[in-house]
Amino acid sequence: MKQIDNNILSFFTNRFGFHFDEDKKNHLKYLLNNRKKKIGLINDKEYLKFICSHGGKDECQYLINAFTVGETYFFRNKYQWKALKSKIFPEIIKRKLNNNDLSLRIWSAGCSTGEESYSLAIIITEIISYYQSWKIEILATDLNESSLDYAKKGVYTENAFRDTPDNIKNKYFSKRRGKYKIQSSFKKMITFEQLNLISNTGYPKHYASFDIIFCRNVLIYFSNEIAKKTLRYMYNALNNDGYIFLGHTEGLIAKDFNLKPLSFENSIIYQKQDVKFPQFQPETFKKNFIEQEKIIKQRIPAKPQKNNHKSETPSKSDLNNTYDSALQLFNLGKIDDAQKMLNKHNENQSLYSLLLVGLIYIQKRDIHAAQVILKETQLIYDLTPETHMFGARIHEAENKISEAITGCHNAIFLDQSFFYPHFRLGEIYRKLGEQGKMKRSFNNALKNLHIDNSERFKLFCAGYSTEFLEDYIKSIFVLPQ
Ligand SMILES: C[S@@+](CC[C@H](N)C(=O)[O-])C[C@H]1O[C@@H](n2cnc3c(N)ncnc32)[C@H](O)[C@@H]1O
Numbered sequence: 001m002k003q004i005d006n007n008i009l010s011f012f013t014n015r016f017g018f019h020f021d022e023d024k025k026n027h028l029k030y031l032l033n034n035r036k037k038k039i040g041l042i043n044d045k046e047y048l049k050f051i052c053s054h055g056g057k058d059e060c061q062y063l064i065n066a067f068t069v070g071e072t073y074f075f076r077n078k079y080q081w082k083a084l085k086s087k088i089f090p091e092i093i094k095r096k097l098n099n100n101d102l103s104l105r106i107w108s109a110g111c112s113t114g115e116e117s118y119s120l121a122i123i124i125t126e127i128i129s130y131y132q133s134w135k136i137e138i139l140a141t142d143l144n145e146s147s148l149d150y151a152k153k154g155v156y157t158e159n160a161f162r163d164t165p166d167n168i169k170n171k172y173f174s175k176r177r178g179k180y181k182i183q184s185s186f187k188k189m190i191t192f193e194q195l196n197l198i199s200n201t202g203y204p205k206h207y208a209s210f211d212i213i214f215c216r217n218v219l220i221y222f223s224n225e226i227a228k229k230t231l232r233y234m235y236n237a238l239n240n241d242g243y244i245f246l247g248h249t250e251g252l253i254a255k256d257f258n259l260k261p262l263s264f265e266n267s268i269i270y271q272k273q274d275v276k277f278p279q280f281q282p283e284t285f286k287k288n289f290i291e292q293e294k295i296i297k298q299r300i301p302a303k304p305q306k307n308n309h310k311s312e313t314p315s316k317s318d319l320n321n322t323y324d325s326a327l328q329l330f331n332l333g334k335i336d337d338a339q340k341m342l343n344k345h346n347e348n349q350s351l352y353s354l355l356l357v358g359l360i361y362i363q364k365r366d367i368h369a370a371q372v373i374l375k376e377t378q379l380i381y382d383l384t385p386e387t388h389m390f391g392a393r394i395h396e397a398e399n400k401i402s403e404a405i406t407g408c409h410n411a412i413f414l415d416q417s418f419f420y421p422h423f424r425l426g427e428i429y430r431k432l433g434e435q436g437k438m439k440r441s442f443n444n445a446l447k448n449l450h451i452d453n454s455e456r457f458k459l460f461c462a463g464y465s466t467e468f469l470e471d472y473i474k475s476i477f478v479l480p481q
Pocket of ligand 1 (some may be wrong): 016070071072073076109110111112114116141142143144147195196197198215216217218221
C-alpha cells in the first residue's frame with residue numbers, strides 16, 4: 001500500500017506539481033481507501049492504472065478536486081484590497097489615461113470558487129465610474145472543475161462574506177433562501193477557464209499582457225522549483241509596470257525575479273520593473289520641445305511695443321483682467337478681439353487663458369494651432385480635467401468622435417462634477433441617435449449644472465447661463481421621475 005501511495009503521489013506531483021506534506025499524505029491515504037471501496041477496485045495497482053487511463057479521467061478529476069479544495073472568501077486579506085483600491089488602481093488608471101488606453105487586463109490565477117474574481121470586478125466598478133467605456137477583461141482560472149462551476153453560478157453562502165462590508169454585500173448581491181447571488185453584470189466581466197498552472201510548455205497565447213495578476217495561496221501547493229517556474233510564466237505574462245499579488249507566505253519566491261516589492265499597510269505587492277523601455281533621450285526631448293516652441297511663437301503674434309504708461313511686466317490682476325475681458329469678447333463672438341487681447345500678455349499664462357487661446361483656434365478652425373496649445377498645456381499643467389475636455393473639443397472639431405467621447409470620459413473620471421463633458425457627451429450621443437446614453441449624459445449634466453466650478457463653466461459654456469442650459473437640456477428630453 002505504501003508503495004502504491006507513493007506511486008500515486010508521484011503521479012500527481014509529476015503531472016500537476018502538487019507538493020504533499022505529511023498531513024496531506026495521511027489525508028490522501030484515507031481518501032484513496034474510500035475511493036477504491038466505492039468504485040470496487042480493491043487492487044491498488046489496478047486503481048492506479050485506472051486513474052492514469054482515459055476511462056479513469058473523471059476519477060482523476062475527482063481526486064484533483066479533492067486535493068485542491070480551495071479555501072477562499074470575498075476580499076480576503078483586506079489590506080491588499082485597500083492598497084489595490086487606493087493606490088494601485090489609481091496609478092494604473094492614470095497611466096492608461098495618459099496613454100489613451102482604456103483597457104484593463106487582470107488574471108485571477110487559482111481563483112477557486114470565484115470570490116477573488118468577483119471582488120476584483122466589484123472594486124473596478126467602484127473605482128471607475130465609466131467602466132463601461134473601458135475594455136475590462138478579468139480572466140479567472142483554476143484546475144478544479146467543480147470550483148469553476150460553482151464560481152460561474154455566482155451564488156454564495158454567508159460564510160463567503162466574513163470580510164465583506166454589509167453595504168457591499170447588500171448593494172451587489174440579491175438574497176434568496178439564505179444565499180446571495182451576485183448581480184449578473186459582474187459575471188459578464190469575468191471569463192472562467194480551467195488551466196493547470198503546472199505546465200511544461202507555458203500557457204496558451206491569450207495568457208499575456210496583464211496589468212495585474214492575482215496568484216494568492218496557490219503556489220503553496222507547489223514544490224519550490226515548480227512554484228518558481230510558475231511565477232516565471234506569470235512574470236512573462238505581466239506588462240511592464242504590472243502588479244502581482246501573492247499570498248502572505250509566498251513572497252519569498254518573488255526575490256528571484258525583477259519584481260519590486262512595494263510596501264503598503266500590512267501588505268506587500270510586487271511590481272514588474274520596466275526592463276524593455278528605451279532609455280530616456282534628453283536630446284530628442286529637447287529637439288521636440290524647441291520645435292514645438294517655435295510653432296507656438298509663430299502662431300502667437302509678437303507682443304505690442306512697450307508703452308510708457310504701463311509697467312513692462314503685467315501684474316496678476318492685469319492678467320486676470322485680460323483673461324476676463326478676452327473671455328467676455330469670446331463669448332460675444334468677437335473672436336479676433338479676444339485673440340488680440342490675449343496676445344497682449346502672452347507670458348505667464350494661466351491654464352484657463354491658455355485654454356481660451358486654444359478654444360479660439362478651434363473656433364477659427366485652426367486645429368493644428370489648437371493641438372500645439374494642447375501640448376503646451378499638458379507640458380505646463382499636466383493632465384487636468386480641463387485639458388482632457390479641451391482635447392475632446394479638438395477631436396470633435398476633427399470629427400474623431402470616439403476619441404472625443406474618450407476625452408470627455410477622461411475629464412469626468414478626474415472630476416465627476418465637471419458639467420461640460422457630461423453636457424458634451426449628451427450632445428454627441430444626441431447626434432449619434434443613441435437615446436439611452438444621451439439621456440444618461442444629460443441627466444448627469446443636470447445633476448452637476450449648479451455645483452460646477454464657475455470659472456471653467458464660463459470658459460467652456462460660451463456665455464450661456466445655467467438657466468438657459470437647464471431649459472435647453474429639459475427641452476430635449478423629459479426627465480424620468
Ligand atoms: C486556497 S485556493 C486560493 C483561492 C484564492 N486565490 C484566494 O487566495 O482566496 C487555491 C486554489 O489553487 C488551485 N490550484 C491548485 N493547484 C493548481 C494548479 N496546478 N493549477 C491551477 N490551480 C491550482 C486550487 O484548485 C484552489 O482552488
